[in-house]
Amino acid sequence: MVLLVIASVFLLCGTLFQSPEVAAFKPLFKDGSLTHREITQMAILRKTAEVCRDIATARGREFTLTINNRLTPSAVQKACLASSSSALFYLAITETYLSNAAVDVLFALSEARHIDNEAFSEGRDLITRGVAAVKASVQQGSYISARNTLGTLCHTLQDFYSHSNWVELGSSSPFSALIKPDRLLDNLAGPNTPTCKSCAGSNCRDNILPEILLQKKLTSGYFSVFSSQKPAGKCSHGGSLDRTSSREPTGGINKDDVSSDHGFLHLRAAEMAINATMEVLQDIRLATGDQAFLRLVGLSQTSVLAFVIDTTGSMSDDIEEAKRVSFSIIDSRRGTPEEPSEYILVPFNDPDFGPLTRTENADIFKERINSLSASGGGDYPEMCLSGLLLALAGASPSSDIFVFTDASAKDSELKSTVRAMIERTRSTVTFMLTSPFLFRRRRDVSQSKSFTSRSMPSSDKQLYRDLAHVSGGQTIEVTKATLFQATEVITDASTSALVTVLQVLRSPMIAENISFILDPSLFNVTVYITGDSPVFTIYNPTGVSQSGSVADGPLGSILTVGNLKRVKLNSDNQTGEWKISIDSTSSYSLKVTGQSSVNFLFNFVEQLEGGDFTPKDNRPFMGRNSTLFVSVTGGDSVTLTDVLLVEASGSDVVNGTIKSLSATDFLVSIARIPEWAFVVQLKGLLNDSTRSVPSRFQRQSPTQQQGSRVTITAQASSTIEPGIPSVLNFTVATNATGSSYIIRARTDRSFSVSFPSSLDMGTGGSAQGNVTLTAPSDTQSGMDVTLTIEAEDPDSGDSNYVAVRFSVMTKVTDFSSPVCQVVRVKADCPVECSTGSWELSANLTDINGTGIAGVSLSRGNGSFSLSHVMSGDGTNVTVASYNASCCSQEVELVVVDKVGNVGTCFTSIKSPSTTASPNDSTTISSDEAVSTKGSSTVRPNLTTFTPSASYSVSFSMCVTVLGLFVFFLCG
Structure with a gap:
């Protein structure tokens, strides 16, 4: 359980709007206490295992996994026979429990969010509305919004068992009325009913009045950091920062950890909270079905096939190739564990882009992509970034998205917004740029049949290269005649459990030897080198070499098409340290991928004293310290030796200090966020029970990260209802004073947005603004929308963003069950x-x-x-x-x-x-x-x-x- 009082101090001190220097590194666990993070994860793992057990039983298959609080994501995934990456399963769990922990910062002083001050009815309203929103989001396929909402409502639900006297009343099962609004919240202690007596010194074991326990009256502790006032005779929350606990009756009743006033009941309260969370999950499962529930927890998702396709006149060959490769993937993998779990399609031209097609049905995707045709043209640039932005919003996190075009981006002003979405979703974007033989038709009708030969300007290509590099993708430049060879990378990427071992970008160019480690869990290892003139030789751990000019050699087969060289390594003797000696006269990128169950997740976090931490969803403050929460997935035990921030286009490195939290979870202290863009790289040892000696492994985040000297924060105060404007307040802060920052705001669904074009920081170095967001009146209930607000210093170009995700919900008056x-x-x-x-x-x-x-x-x-x-x-x-x-x-x-x-x-x-x-x-x-x-x-x-x-x-x-x-x- 999280200590509410500490979060309150954070909020009061304004840490949401200050630099990370005020955050201190503190222990994650203390004295065997359980946090919201652990409670939420245990509940999800247990309920997911139950769902898989029921499915196995119905299919006549044996299910041998013991369901208890010692489950791990990898164990549940294996027992469920899931073909999805364990990283996706763990990512869904992480999204849920980090949104849970964030309540202590976003709503630190809300009595309803924490069931303080006997706010039972208000707390139940939040819980039941949250459950409703989760169901609606799942029905729309908006799983990220569903997880965020689920985590938030579970915080309130779990706090009930720590902050009320439900456990002290001798209850043996969850209080189901909290998720069933047609049940009466009966036997509540009245507003004038005394509930506690003062503690005997530091001993608060018997401070709840005997008549309250005898009559089974329900109460919760009062809490305030401002005043000691509370109704006469009422219990307090307790703790050093709860001022009400110093007023008669003194002490408190919270069970947030084992050292709390009622900490002797902490583990019982935590177990009750786990069971209550499972009860909510079961209700969601029954409402949405087993398969949708498994998608919600990230267990049934494999790869995503996502295309963004230019449909103007000269793109007929490209469209046909996109059809060919997608149909080939679908037909060859249908019914296998490698079959994509979701399909994304976004067409674009000028001035239109979209609509977004997102479906789990391969036949629907085939029908939609088959309906595309190349027509029209107009002026040369097209709405490429608008289409890409739509795909980034619609695809699951960490998806691979492929963009087909032969034209420049007309909407290049969206570059910073697209970059922010790439950073946030950590999706990989690869551009397939083809060289048209003929330039497109002019808009002038009199010139509608006039063509001219022209290639894409280098500056326009650089925009695509920059975005590809940020995402960890590639910019593949080929002719239309050789495009079919380049699309092999799509087949490579649309496989499950794809991991990045290494990726580097070199500009300016230097001749160097680059090494990387391949571990026994890796298979289908592929090396990609993109650039106009790279010359390379690859060496295996035993010293055997193969030149990049040899198509088929002792180490693998090399495909050369356009500016791409693709090396498929042979499956024999891969384990160990490999080396590539490479030289080039122009910029190039090197990427090494493979399939493996072992991957990692990371989040920049701010830690709260008492155990939990909250995620930072925008760029960390440049030059200041920060904390990374790292989880290694796919193995039951790993040893991390290095967590590095590696310069994305250079060789500088910032080392992190690692603290182990469990066999697979780590907190990493970063002393200084660098000024350059960086990727996160892990090195360590895999502890495999089948091997006597641990094996070295290496992984890297494909998506670049970067710091900023400006912070921007936002907190939504209401839900979005179709057709009704909603106002969101935000704050921009920086060390500089008197500066004026450019403000941009945009949604991924083109909803109506109004906002100030600029904000002056003033003498305090901060300013507040607001965005008014309106969803169309015909928006379907449960649809999610992401609002991205950016602040940019026009002089330095330094910028930051905050992305806030909403669920659009219509009002519901049906509160009765069938x-x-x-x-x-x-x-x-x-x-x-x-x-x-x-x-x-x-x-x-x-x-x-x-x-x-x-x-x-x-x-x-x-x-x-x-x-x-x-x-x-x-x-x-x-x-x-x-x-x-x-x-x-x-x-x-x-x-x-x-x-x-x-x-x-x-x-x-x-x-x-x-x-x-x-x-x-x-x-x-x-x-x-x-x-x-x-x-x-x-x-x-x-x-x-x-x-x-x-x-x-x-x-x-x-x-x-x-x-x-x-x-x-x-x-």
Whole structure:
């Protein structure tokens, strides 16, 4: 649990708007306490394992993984037989728990966010609205927004068990009313009801009044850093910075860590928080389905095939090649673990770009790309960066995006915005630049048939090279006749578990020897060299060499096309240190990739005392210290020897100081953020149980990072509702005073945005502004939008950005779950179960709601059908009829309405433990169960059961509420 009081001090001191120098390095764990990070990760791993276990059971496959709090992402991924990279799984978990931790900075003083001051109703509203937003985002495929929102709501949910007296009341299960708004928040301590007595010195074990415990009254601690005032007799949160805890009754009841006033209950509260988080995850799973849930947690995603294609007149050959290579990838990998999990397509020309096609269905992607045709032309430059920006927003993080064009970018003013999106999403962009034989048609109608020979200016190519280098991609320059050879890099990139071992850019050029390490986990290793005149020789660990002019040699095969040389290394004897001796008369880039389960994630973070840390989503402050949180994925144990910030186009290095947090997690202290652009490089040892000696490994982030001397932060205060303007405040701060900064703001969906064109820093070196954002009135609920705000010093060119992601949500008034009524069960099962079957009929209704959207089975392997009838009172009724073998004795129906409210209906024909009277009703509340035995007729409309049949019927209803809630991260 996170100490709220420390986060409050951070906020009060204005650290959100100051340089990172105020952040100090502090221990991540203390005295065995659990943080929000650990609680969230444990819950996600356990629930994900349960989903995979249920899928395996339904498919008749054995699932042997023990589900407990000691699960690791790699263990869960292996047990789930997931083909996705473990890095993607860990990335989804990381996104969720970092957004959880960010609540302590973004909303440090919010009593509702932390369930302080007995704000139970307000806190529940935040939780249920958050759950609704997660479901809507998942339905739209907006998984990043869903994870951010999930982390935020889980913080409030988890704080309940630390900040209230639920654990002290002897509760053994989560307080389900927090996620079910139709449940009463009953037995709350009244505003004038005393709840605590003063602690006996430092001993607060018995400070909750006995009558509160006896009557099971629910309360939470009061907290303030400003004043000691609180209602008479109320409990305090506690801690040195809680001023209310010094006022009678003194002390506190929080269980944030083992040293807190009620720290003796910390581990019980943490376990309760894990179970409550799993309860929310289960509700989301039932509403969205197993496959969507696995996408939410990043487990079912493999590679992404993403194309941004120029569709003007001279691009017909390029479009045909894009079709050929994409169809080849789809057809050759369909049904295999290497099949792309998502397809992205964005066409562009002038003046149009888009629409974005994002689909998991390969046939839909084929249809869309097949419909593209080259036509028109106009003036030479096209809206390339606008199309790329749309793709960056739509694709998953760390995607490979390929841009096909033979024209300059007409919208080059978007370069800084595109760069910011590349940095934020860490996606790799490769430009396929073809040389047209004929220049495009002029806009003048009289010249519509006039063509002229012209190649792309070098300065325009440099724009593409710069963006490719920032992303870790390449700029491949070929003729249209040889494009089909260059597209081999697309086939290479659209594979799962692709990692970057090394990437360097040299400009100005120097002759040098560059070394890199290949470890045993790597396969399909490829070396790419792009440049006009590189001459190279490659050496393996034993000294065997091959010149770059030899197409097929002892080390691999070399493809030369345009400015690209692609070296596919042979699979034999790769492990060890390799070397490339390279010389060139012009700038060049070198990239080494391979497939491996071992990769890493990193985030610049600000750490909070007490355990957790919050992410920095913009550039770190140049020249100041900073902290990296690094996670190595794909292995159960690694030893990091080096974490380096390496100059992106040079050889300078900044070393980090490494502190191990676990077998795979590390905090790295960076003494100084350099002035040059850099990449993060890792070196270390893989501790593999199958090998007696650890093996050396090396990985590198493909995307460049850079520091800045200006910071920009923003905090959203409300959700975005279609058609209604929303105002977002932001702050720009720098060490310089009196400067004027250029302000730019743009969304990835071209929503209406108004903002100041510039801000003057004044004598204090900071200024505030606001952006008004309006989503079109027809925007679908659950769609996400990213607003990027940039601040640039016009004199130095130094800039920074903040990217805030919103979910667009319409107002929802349906707060009721679907209702299930079992009306008929017929079970006459013989001793040999395989020779008999049983039937069930249930009426499903959503009275005064939005209507039933879907019915599915979460348990049972029989068949069911649906029909629709009108009841006598005019209510629309969905009748579910289920039939199964007597060997399958249980069924659970999941009913979801159109806004995501969920109901479950469970029935079993196993021998019951209780017997209902003949007049008992089968309309059962969510916490009740009815069992019937023998030949009694339960209701007049039920069938009469044979004496040999025994069965039980129980009904469980899970209720969720939709509302408006969005999570955002500040810089």
